[in-house]
Amino acid sequence: xxxxxxxxxxxxxxxxxxxxxxxxxxxxxxxxxxxxxxxxxxxxxxxxxxxxxxxxxxxxxxxxxxxxxxxxxxxxxxxxxxxxxxxxxxxxxxxxxxxxxxxxxxxxxxxxxxxxxxxxxxxxxxxxxxxxxxxxxxxxxxxxxxxxxxxxxxxxxxxxxxxxxxxxxxxxxxxxxxxxxxxxxxxxxxxxxxxxxxxxxxxxxxxxxxxxxxxxxxxxxxxxxxxxxxxxxxxxxxxxxxxxxxxxxxxxxxxxxxxxxxxxxxxxxxxxxxxxxxxxxxxxxxxxxxxxxxxxxxxxxxxxxxxxxxxxxxxxxx
Amino acid sequence: xxxxxxxxxxxxxxxxxxxxxxxxxxxxxxxxxxxxxxxxxxxxxxxxxxxxxxxxxxxxxxxxxxxxxxxxxxxxxxxxxxxxxxxxxxxxxxxxxxxxxxxxxxxxxxxxxxxxxxxxxxxxxxxxxxxxxxxxxxxxxxxxxxxxxxxxxxxxxxxxxxxxxxxxxxxxxxxxxxxxxxxxxxxxxxxxxxxxxxxxxxxxxxxxxxxxxxxxxxxxxxxxxxxxxxxxxxxxxxxxxxxxxxxxxxxxxxxxxxxxxxxxxxxxxxxxxxxxxxxxxxxxxxxxxxxxxxxxxxxxxxxxxxxxxxxxxxxxxxxxxxxxxxxxxxxxxxxxxxxxxxxxxxxxxxxxxxxxxxxxxxxxxxxxxxxxxxxxxxxxxxxxxxxxxxxxxxxxxxxxxxxxxxxxxxxxxxxxxxxxxxxxxxxxxxxxxxxxxxxx
Numbered sequence: 001x002x003x004x005x006x007x008x009x010x011x012x013x014x015x016x017x018x019x020x021x022x023x024x025x026x027x028x029x030x031x032x033x034x035x036x037x038x039x040x041x042x043x044x045x046x047x048x049x050x051x052x053x054x055x056x057x058x059x060x061x062x063x064x065x066x067x068x069x070x071x072x073x074x075x076x077x078x079x080x081x082x083x084x085x086x087x088x089x090x091x092x093x094x095x096x097x098x099x100x101x102x103x104x105x106x107x108x109x110x111x112x113x114x115x116x117x118x119x120x121x122x123x124x125x126x127x128x129x130x131x132x133x134x135x136x137x138x139x140x141x142x143x144x145x146x147x148x149x150x151x152x153x154x155x156x157x158x159x160x161x162x163x164x165x166x167x168x169x170x171x172x173x174x175x176x177x178x179x180x181x182x183x184x185x186x187x188x189x190x191x192x193x194x195x196x197x198x199x200x201x202x203x204x205x206x207x208x209x210x211x212x213x214x215x216x217x218x219x220x221x222x223x224x225x226x227x228x229x230x231x232x233x234x235x236x237x238x239x240x241x242x243x244x245x246x247x248x249x250x251x252x253x254x255x256x257x258x259x260x261x262x263x264x265x266x267x268x269x270x271x272x273x274x275x276x277x278x279x280x281x282x283x284x285x286x287x288x289x290x291x292x293x294x295x296x297x298x299x300x301x302x303x304x305x306x307x308x309x310x311x312x313x314x315x316x317x318x
Numbered sequence: 319x320x321x322x323x324x325x326x327x328x329x330x331x332x333x334x335x336x337x338x339x340x341x342x343x344x345x346x347x348x349x350x351x352x353x354x355x356x357x358x359x360x361x362x363x364x365x366x367x368x369x370x371x372x373x374x375x376x377x378x379x380x381x382x383x384x385x386x387x388x389x390x391x392x393x394x395x396x397x398x399x400x401x402x403x404x405x406x407x408x409x410x411x412x413x414x415x416x417x418x419x420x421x422x423x424x425x426x427x428x429x430x431x432x433x434x435x436x437x438x439x440x441x442x443x444x445x446x447x448x449x450x451x452x453x454x455x456x457x458x459x460x461x462x463x464x465x466x467x468x469x470x471x472x473x474x475x476x477x478x479x480x481x482x483x484x485x486x487x488x489x490x491x492x493x494x495x496x497x498x499x500x501x502x503x504x505x506x507x508x509x510x511x512x513x514x515x516x517x518x519x520x521x522x523x524x525x526x527x528x529x530x531x532x533x534x535x536x537x538x539x540x541x542x543x544x545x546x547x548x549x550x551x552x553x554x555x556x557x558x559x560x561x562x563x564x565x566x567x568x569x570x571x572x573x574x575x576x577x578x579x580x581x582x583x584x585x586x587x588x589x590x591x592x593x594x595x596x597x598x599x600x601x602x603x604x605x606x607x608x609x610x611x612x613x614x615x616x617x618x619x620x621x622x623x624x625x626x627x628x629x630x631x632x633x634x635x636x637x638x639x640x641x642x643x644x645x646x647x648x649x650x651x652x653x654x655x656x657x658x659x660x661x662x663x664x665x666x667x668x669x670x671x672x673x674x675x676x677x678x679x680x681x682x683x684x685x686x687x688x689x690x691x692x693x694x695x696x697x698x699x700x701x702x703x704x705x706x707x708x709x710x711x712x713x714x715x716x717x718x719x720x721x722x723x724x725x726x727x728x729x730x731x732x733x734x735x736x737x738x739x740x741x742x743x744x745x746x747x748x749x750x751x752x753x754x755x756x757x758x
Contacts, residue, residue: 032553179361274684275688
């Protein structure tokens with residue numbers, strides 16, 4: 001009887017020790033999970049402080065609505081985001097112009113026409129394009145695509161036009177970025193097209209429509225919100241991309257419609273304002289934080305919209 | 319009602335045109351896939367075509383007489399005195415060796431021996447000096463030494479430099495190239511595998527032929543260690559909590575939304591964070607792999623959390639129920655049963671996350687890992703983490719920025735090294751998945 005009591009008390013002792021240990025472990029797990037929030041707060045705060053600092057020494061209306069970007073380290077700089085935003089959006093548009101048709105057609109073929117063997121080889125190979133580091137694309141733009149385009153469109157080039165003066169241009173960066181984005185569009189669209197219920201296809205085919213008619217008039221309209229979400233995600237990727245534009249787009253801030261001209265983007269200016277000896281009291285350095293937070297808000301907004309669209313679409317068919 | 323077709327078996331024009339449209343549509347899809355694959359092939363072809371040259375280097379073999387009168391005037395082999403002889407002291411030895419080479423190989427040239435010695439790399443003299451300082455008993459003897467030739471001569475052997483391209487080049491003349499042709503024919507100047515590119519350190523922008531990627535590789539290795547040590551425990555703990563214990567409430571919703579958004583934040587923003595927090599507030603040293611590793615850890619964390627959660631989700635609930643049924647606590651069920659079963663999936667996700675981090679460049683620009691010459695190999699672990707260093711992608715970017723086109727070849731070669739690492743890591747991940755993944 002005493003033995004039974006003894007083991008019982010020993011066991012309850014063990015159990016309480018175990019419980020205390022588990023409480024500690026649980027605390028550790030919770031704190032690990034909250035690190036994700038801490039990082040986000042860190043990102044926002046680290047940029048917000050310096051941005052506030054920046055707007056104290058530089059007029060915010062000039063930053064958001066001015067039209068010239070000409071930093072001058074002796075002071076008296078004009079630091080407006082608009083020319084940079086224009087370059088960013090223009091290059092992203094060129095990239096999407098390349099990636100969306102190729103990616104979408106590839107996704108349609110993979111989802112609707114390709115046999116299992118073709119699918120099993122082509123899909124991972126296309127996804128390789130997304131796994132290649134951006135520095136590789138940057139070097140490709142700088143050394144291969146840029147000079148190649150000059151040979152085509154430059155002075156004394158194949159087409160006999162002299163549209164391109166230097167190898168850095170909107171087209172150079174846009175084309176290369178487009179290659180990088182193909183798998184972003186194709187993979188997500190492929191998943192989304194696959195999620196369209198088979199009954200829709202069967203109904204259309206049963207009424208005598210051909211496969212291409214079914215795809216164009218039934219499957220794609222049904223998948224449209226998801227595809228739009230995929231394109232938005234690709235756009236957000238394009239806007240935040242750094243290495244390709246640093247190496248391929250140039251450093252001239254201007255608002256122009258000519259894709260053969262060099263333009264610059266938000267990300268390249270962040271890099272150029274923050275590398276080298278930077279003085280963290282001058283507006284020329286601090287502007288990088290204002291640019292950074294603008295970029296963060298822009299890409300975050302696109303992502304939230306894109307994810308909401310994709311999620312809504314998924315619920316529709318579940 | 320008009321009959322559009324006379325026969326049931328022959329398609330009428332309308333059907334025919336619809337069928338043609340169908341075939342065309344399918345063709346567009348196929349063309350898109352082929353275009354994507356062709357672009358991939360072009361990209362890889364460019365990398366390999368341009369980069370393989372970096373793994374070969376040209377060397378000129380010279381018989382150098384290590385004159386005691388020049389290197390050790392007092393003849394007492396005192397290492398301190400020998401070290402005092404600067405590289406200028408070694409120049410005459412090279413010129414004399416070049417003269418001997420012209421005579422013995424019977425090279426027909428109007429050039430003086432000095433101009434032949436100029437075919438050598440700018441690092442040739444210091445290489446010779448290091449060779450002598452390493453073993454002073456070599457003084458007084460005649461040794462056969464393989465010298466690096468300069469980037470122009472090396473480029474000529476690789477076909478990058480031609481007689482047309484050097485018309486305005488002050489570094490090399492057509493007569494020198496004539497001499498090079500004869501030296502190649504005589505077998506004194508050869509191109510061979512260049513281990514120094516893989517193991518060596520970066521060189522100043524005057525000496526592309528001596529630049530190697532080894533030190534940058536160590537920088538990347540140190541960063542990957544930091545990333546692994548930080549993200550694996552934190553990432554796995556976070557996913558255990560979110561997947562197994564988290565109650566469904568506002569806070570956990572917020573964490574989840576946060577994680578998926580963090581995965582999509584542009585990498586340059588993490589660079590800004592690193593600069594503001596780790597360097598400006600915590601005063602960690604610029605260009606240190608530790609800082610690079612910290613920044614990359616923040617970027618890799620979401621990837622690891624997402625893949626670890628997927629791995630834990632795929633462990634069926636029956637396993638947990640069985641463990642709980644025999645009296646295990648929830649914590650024991652997770653740590654003793656779910657986690658070991660999810661381990662291969664977690665590991666696969668970790669390797670893929672590390673591979674992503676390895677190729678990331680943009681945040682490294684902001685914390686100063688580009689723009690200086692990573693020429694000293696770190697000796698200790700502390701040095702490897704805290705001394706300024708470069709990293710694989712940062713070194714590639716650095717080379718791409720330099721003026722001499724000989725560095726482009728190095729940059730492409732660096733990319734081959736980077737891609738080999740990425741392919742190897744992904745292959746390990748795929749192998750792990752194939753071998754250990756269980757389908758329930």
